[in-house]
Amino acid sequence: MVNGARLEVRGVSHAFTLEKRLLPVLEAIDFTAEPGEFVALLGPSGCGKSTLLRLAAGLEPPTTGQLLVDGAEISGTDPSRTIMFQDPTLFPWRTVRGNAQLGPEARGTLRADAGRIDEVLSLVGLASFADALPHQLSGGMAQRAALARALVNQPRLLMLDEPLGKLDSLTRLAMQKELVALWEREGFTALLVTHDVEEALLLADRVLVLSDRPARIRADIRVGQPRPRRRDDPGLVALREEILGLLGMAEAA
Amino acid sequence: MSATVLSAGIAGSRSRAAPAWPVGWIAAVAWFGIAALIMVWPDADDLGRTPLLAAVATGFGGVILLLALLSTSPRLAPRLEPFRAAGPWLLVLALALGAWELVTAKLDLLPRPFFVAPQSLLEVFTDDWPRLSDSVWNSLLLVLPGYALGAAIGFLFGIAMGWSRLVGYWAHPVVRLIGPLPATAWLPIAFFAFSSSHGASTFLIALASFFPVTVLTWSGVSSVSKAYYDVARTMGASPWFLVRKVAVPAAMPSVFVGLFMGLGASFSVLVVAEMMGVKSGLGWYMQWAQGWAAYANMYAALLVMALMCSGAVTLLFYLRDRLLSWQKGLVRW
Structure with missing residues (x-):
């Protein structure tokens, strides 16, 4: 059992240069993940969620703003902050x-x-x-x-970049359970990027809903339901509707 | 689990129960027939080694007959599977030898000395083998160190080009411009730069393997997925670790293509290099045989050369299959 890291993201904006044009992907992102907290970053595909993980992993420095782990600014990669990608990349x-x-x-x-x-x-x-x-x-x-x-x-901070995105639905359900069990056992802080509302609600303590690109935090939703959670829990169903509404998909709920 | 193994074993033994190999029997008979034809039909001209050729053909037939007999045993049949697969080839080779024998030795249809009877080719091996084997040995002494040197330098240079932007910047245009030139075009410079013809030939052979190995190592290294580097970096890998444990293993399939191409290039340069000044070697032997219009000797040397090159490629592919067993669907040689 390790102690989870505290991740502070302060006023982070980030942009890519694409064919000589500046493409903003993150705008004024501000949040803190407490030690051992499970935070889901939820947003439409291509909104810049994965970029936030790359910044927190130290693979790239942010254009503006600061990322701190336990109060120290992130200046590069470190094994205590590992990332798991959508492709296994074995x-x-x-x-x-x-x-x-x-x-x-x-x-x-x-x-x-x-x-x-x-x-x-x-x-x-x-x-x-x-x-x-x-x-x-x-x-x-x-x-x-x-x-x-x-x-x-x-790792004290484990970043999960849609790790279950390409799995079939049964494997996905099984692995969601396993992820929570591992997180409870190992005690790391988890940062999960997903575009699956249900997955975010089943796994996370907190769901940060991001807007379309450039990504901004639209809502910071606390999920208080005790684990193990059921997907038909009325509280979760209500949260799901709220989040889909925020994403402009209210009728899909 | 054990039930599956058991039933698989039963299925296996059942398929082994009927090991009829009709092609094998036919091939054996064909070889015996060709041997009889060689022996009984008189040669159109006075040729040596006709009885020996007939004996060799009989021996072939005998071996195939033995294999056909052995493969009726269910215990030995699985081990003889490779020979059984070669059955049609064994038959066609017998027929081809017969046709060749007919149009040269028996009917004298093809103009001599450009076309040679099989027994004349055999005669080269039985009568001139000291000189021929000496040539093989000297060719190997020339081509192997040259190839190894060029491949080693090309491998390191390719990695440097793929890894370092600076090296890539300066080396890329040079390699692109000079690489496609045939190595033999450097002959005058090679002879100027190296005092001995051995040194010059080694340099040319090394140059011939250097280029493909460099280019394919370089392209292999530069096409390694960035995600592999990201994964290793987040886990605390140093740049040296990234080169050794990520870039190089990921580039190996491409490197082996380069090694394969370099091998062919080295052998073709070998012949040219040996025609210039060395005193022994297959290239020299061919040149010498041509000068005397001894075409049988030339064909014999060509055959040996083909076997050498093919043997080297087989060895290389064996090595690759061992090293790259993690890949699936490899091309077979």
Whole structure:
């Protein structure tokens, strides 16, 4: 059990240069994720949610504004802040175990972390597939392997970039449960990007509803329902309607 | 689980129960027939080694007959599967040898000395093998170090080009301009720069393998998905780790294409390089044979060359299959 990190996002705006034109993707984003909190970033596709994760991971610096972890400004990548992408992006030339040990190998702590690698592989249910190659895995198993690779580093902030977006609906339901269980067990702060309202409500403590590009925070919704949650819980159904209304899809509710 | 294995075993043994190999029997008979034809039908001209050729054909037929007999045993049949697959080829080769024998040795339809009877080719191997094997050895001594040197430098240079923007900026136009030139065009410079013809030939062969290996390593490294780097970077990977453990393994499939192309280029340069000044080697042997209008010797050297090149490619592909077993759907050689 690690302590989750506190992530502060202060007045962050970000823009890309695309064919010599400035394309703003994030505008004045301000929020704080408390240690151990599960925050969902919900918004339409292509609104800039993933960019926010890349900034928090330290893969890119923001155009303006500040991102702080436990009060210190983020200046680069760090294994305590890992990101899990929509595609598993497993290295195809490495086995499941070889992929999972990527972080310790890169930092030269392979021997010290051997136990952790085994632990995480069985945690995601891949202990008996440790020697399988990525092309032998199903979509759900590949995403589990990617999750194991992230968790091995004992992240204090785990960023999930639509990690279940490409899975079939049954696998998706199973993995939503597993994600919550892992989050409760490991104690990290979770930042989940999704465009699935139901998924956000099932998993998160808080849902930040983002607008179309450039993304702004439209609403900060606290989900108080105790876990395990049921998707037909009346409180969740009401929140779902509220959020769909904010996204301009009220009739779809 | 055990039930599945059991039923698979039963299914396997059932398919093995009828190992009839009609093509094998026919091929064996064909080889015996060709042997008889070679022996009984008198040659149109005085040729050596006709009985030996007949003996070789009989031997072939005998081996195929033995294989056909052995493959009736259910226990041995699975191991002989590769030979069974080659059955049609064994038959066609017998027929081709027969046709070749007819139009050259027996009927003398094709003009000599440009066309050579099979037994004359065989004669080269039986009578001139010391010189031929010496040439093979010297060619290998020339082509292998040259190829390895060019491939190693090309690999490192390709990685540097793909990884460093600075190296890429300066090297890209040069490689693009100079790379497509045939390596043999550098002959005068090579002979000027290197005092020995051995050094010059090694340089040309290295140059021939250098270019494809460089270009394909470079393109392999630069087409590695950025997501792989992102993943490794968020986990604390150093730039050196990114090169060794991300860029290089991801580029390996492309590198092997370069190694394959470089091998062919090296062998073709070998022949040209050996025609210029070396005293032994397959290229030199071919040149020498041509000078004496000894076309049988030339064809023999060509055959050896083809086997050498094909053997090297087989070895390379074997290596690739071992190293890149993580890929699926590899091309087979």
